[in-house]
Amino acid sequence: MRLGINLGYWGAGMDGDNLAVAQEADRLGYDVCWAAEAYGSDAPTVLTWVAAQTESIDVGSAIMQIPARQPAMTAMTAATLDSLSGGRFRLGLGVSGPQVSEGWYGVKFDKPLARTREYVEIVRKAMTRERLSYEGQHWTLPLPGGPGKPIKLTVHPEREHIPLYIAAIGPKNLEQTGEIADGALLIFPSAEHLEETALTYLRAGREKAGKTMEGFDVSPTLPLAIGDDVKGLADMFRPYTALYVGGMGSRKQNFYNQLAQRMGYEKEAAEIQDKYLDGDKAGAAAAVPHQLIDQTTLLGPVERIAERMQAYAAAGVTTLNLAPAGFTLEERLTALRAGTDALERSGLA
Numbered sequence: 546m547r548l549g550i551n552l553g554y555w556g557a558g559m560d561g562d563n564l565a566v567a568q569e570a571d572r573l574g575y576d577v578c579w580a581a582e583a584y585g586s587d588a589p590t591v592l593t594w595v596a597a598q599t600e601s602i603d604v605g606s607a608i609m610q611i612p613a614r615q616p617a618m619t620a621m622t623a624a625t626l627d628s629l630s631g632g633r634f635r636l637g638l639g640v641s642g643p644q645v646s647e648g649w650y651g652v653k654f655d656k657p658l659a660r661t662r663e664y665v666e667i668v669r670k671a672m673t674r675e676r677l678s679y680e681g682q683h684w685t686l687p688l689p690g691g692p693g694k695p696i697k698l699t700v701h702p703e704r705e706h707i708p709l710y711i712a713a714i715g716p717k718n719l720e721q722t723g724e725i726a727d728g729a730l731l732i733f734p735s736a737e738h739l740e741e742t743a744l745t746y747l748r749a750g751r752e753k754a755g756k757t758m759e760g761f762d763v764s765p766t767l768p769l770a771i772g773d774d775v776k777g778l779a780d781m782f783r784p785y786t787a788l789y790v791g792g793m794g795s796r797k798q799n800f801y802n803q804l805a806q807r808m809g810y811e812k813e814a815a816e817i818q819d820k821y822l823d824g825d826k827a828g829a830a831a832a833v834p835h836q837l838i839d840q841t842t843l844l845g846p847v848e849r850i851a852e853r854m855q856a857y858a859a860a861g862v863t864t865l866n867l868a869p870a871g872f873t874l875e876e877r878l879t880a881l882r883a884g885t886d887a888l889e890r891s892g893l894a
Contacts, residue, residue, distance in 0.1 A: 549578065550566065577605050767842055792821040
């Protein structure tokens with residue numbers, strides 16, 4: 546099992562520290578450094594900044610939002626980043642959610658699976674440097690009846706095949722991800738529930754495409770905090786978990802809430818959401834079960850982290866992305882170093 550890091554969103558008050566964390570991860574031999582985007586910092590700019598100041602670590606978008614860019618633009622960005630980084634770019638895509646898609650980008654959040662499939666097909670075709678033409682339900686290239694003509698990408702990526710990942714939570718999205726992508730970006734993954742919440746569907750998609758799970762990158766992100774007080778460490782992540790389970794979407798459409806329900810927390814997920822959407826964020830955080838946090842993070846001393854890493858590897862994870870927590874840069878770097886120590890102690894390195 547390989548290790549990666551996830552810097553999350555740039556602009557959250559730790560920007561200078563994030564670069565230092567990425568550089569230390571590069572020095573320690575971490576496999577990949579991911580950056581996210583929502584409606585603040587964009588991922589490609591951050592990844593360019595990181596790639597320019599690291600040597601060997603891959604840089605990946607987790608995610609570039611599909612409603613934010615035309616697919617040909619995403620192909621251009623991926624090819625450019627791969628070229629500039631010396632073949633170190635990984636393209637992670639996702640549809641985001643209805644609030645961001647429609648409220649920020651003005652793009653209707655409908656038929657996300659069909660849109661994702663067409664988007665991936667166009668991006669991949671563009672990056673082969675064929676002349677680009679496509680006829681689909683959501684995109685037609687060139688536009689009919691106009692001056693447009695098939696054009697081919699002029700930038701040469703460093704590699705013939707840039708790894709493409711999709712952020713997936715729901716069963717249908719997971720199955721399609723297994724079918725059309727090289728890897729899956731997962732959030733709130735529990736080793737104990739990974740089979741029934743993710744791998745079953747990913748495997749079905751691979752089978753549909755005539756493939757096995759061999760070579761497919763199961764790549765979840767987990768917050769990491771080092772210390773002896775597991776309960777105290779878990780309490781640090783109550784607001785984070787409450788935000789996603791309670792507030793990341795509407796009552797009818799919150800993918801993270803639905804995931805918590807599939808993990809067996811139906812009653813608790815409903816309570817968290819009710820409190821959060823009613824404005825009681827503190828109450829929502831207090832309602833998050835300790836076990837839910839403990840199952841979806843890496844908490845405790847190095848020995849405990851090593852045991853949890855073994856559980857994730859046994860469950861089918863191939864790249865474990867860590868989000869090292871801490872109030873200072875040194876605390877985050879200490880957590881990052883503990884991650885490599887734990888991997889070595891687990892026997893998985």
